[in-house]
Amino acid sequence: MEKSHVFYTTFKTSLRENLLQKLHRLMKQAGFEQIDFTDKYAAIKIHFGEYGNLAFLRPNYAKVVADYVKELGGKPFLTDCNTLYVGSRKNALDHLETAYANGFSPLQTGCHIIIGDGLKGTDEALVPINGEYVKEARIGQAIMDADIVISLTHFKGHELTGFGGVIKNIGMGSASRAGKMEQHCEGKPNVNTDKCIGCGICLKICAHDAPTITNGKAVINHKKCVGCGRCLAVCPKDAIQGGADAAIPMLNRKMAEYSLAVCQGRPCFHIALICDVSPNCDCHSENDIPIIPNVGMLASFDPVALDAACADLCNRMPVMDGSVLCENLRKAHDHAEHDHFVMTHPETEWTSCIEHGVKIGLGSSEYELIQI
Template identity: 30%
Template sequence: MKKLVTATFLLTFMVLVLFSACSTENESNTSNKVPASPGSGDIAKPSGDLPVVYMTGSIDSASLAAIYKALGREVKGKVAVKISTGEPGGHHFLDPALIKDLVQSVNGTIVENNTAYGGRRANTAMHKQVAIDHGFTAIAKVDILDEDDSISLPFAKGKNIQEDFVGSHFANYDSCLVLSHFKGHAMGGFGGAVKNISIGFASSMGKAWIHSAGKSKTNPWGGPQDAFLESMAEAAGAVMDSYGDKIVYISVMNHLSVDCDCSNNPAPPEMDDIGILASLDPVALDKACVDQVYASDTKRSASLRERIESRNGLHTLDHAEALGLGSQKYELVRIDG
């Protein structure tokens, strides 16, 4: 009888130890979790295996500075700050008051290129006036990169284009802070970091070259849709190759219209503002922004989701990933707790 009691006690003790060990192991696997990308469950803090996308739900100057710091890479030397100055009539472009402190902290010059579709930014004189009217010259110097023609950036891996045409002043800068306003786009489905460094950095001639998938330097219209999307990825690759590790990407998810800042009459946003996201990988950043749209209220995000899907927008990221420009898998890390 005594042996039976002893055996029962030992068995109970072993079960308790095993249960405690399992509980401890489960706690260690979840204690350092952060919110994940929509639909992928929780993920651990940065491990180095995947590109990191940082996020904050706050949209203000302090949060913009904090997310830039979180990237751990400083832009130095003569810094180009790539934004969209916004077509007059539209009003969803980044607020100069929001970006002022960050732009000035890196001693950056705001850079843009002329359009290929007419409008009030089709030549340098008009474009400079838009920059004044929209408040950008009040916070920093503004340089229209293709004021003095274009230069070619090679991209040998391109399926549609093997060179990208950017404004000649591009060569004057050592590093780049890419400040993008994430939103919809009439042709690309959405506009984020990849669009900002492809179409955005392209000269007027380069824009026609990308839109036509390498068929024309003067006519941006009528090119095959998927070839255009692929050409955007390829043009982005040319810019990335040129800057190397001297470029960072930040996207602001507010005023989420289905239309781009290049529209002079954009649709009003139907969605709530989401926050600011940033990464050293533009493909991961754009995918994270798209994922945030899809994780939002289904009814309110319906128009933007339809815009992305009807233009096959994610094909740009698929092609960019296939070219080795980045990853659509990422770790999302909140910096706001």
């Protein structure tokens, strides 16, 4: 099988070309213009960053992508879906305010923002994929309505999946709140009784009579629950929460299958920037010292190959002094060989995501790195 092409450039610039111009050239070299954008809606899947986090990609990069789409006759919009956890992006209004606060306004990026799964995270399309673990993926409706998907990914560490790369950005990031819950656990929520006030709003929204009020607190019958996530959206006290009890390999495999649901049947193009490589996801309201120096920018039509290439490049980099990775290395007895991401979060592993992505036909782990 022919290796997938992954195009790569460093962050080194010159008087003749700045980083934004370099990103445009990278996209062009990687074949961006092979896609027919004429009068097509192009979803640019990005992470706007949790409020308080400063490691997310600068909106300047998003403008390069949006402007290029418009140059080719397309109609771009930036998008992400609401979070499962409670934070500054749990509904569309808070999500938009956070995006604007972090610089992602139409004036700055040159295009509008559409929150993919709507006001409360319940606007979703059920996408049949008949995977090993997922039969119907729950993807944000606006993302599925797009003709073309472009992922613009900040490649960094992640406390559950080892690293947050392209597949994480597409698979987890494009899922509705119920879709995120399905990936993280068995797909059914639980009630935090300390927060629950027994108001009964969850009873009114549920079409399956799963919640009941017992001793002034809501209880969800998992035999009746279908995992739609609507109760999470309406709870005024954020007492209803999705679990996180899936084994890491299972989470990674579901994430790959959700990525397949997003990408199948339409043109997709993927960009990853390895900079400010924080140990944790941009969903955190803080960011720690980067674990490695900045690496570069990469682009490919193959999300699996792109993630594999990013991981390999990161693992060749020196460790940043004072970082979590540096501290963990000092505690370890064997410094001879290690994986930067596993060493940062020793309970994680990322290879199951790559392996499953190959298995289901999402992409190839074999790649040719073409430096421009």
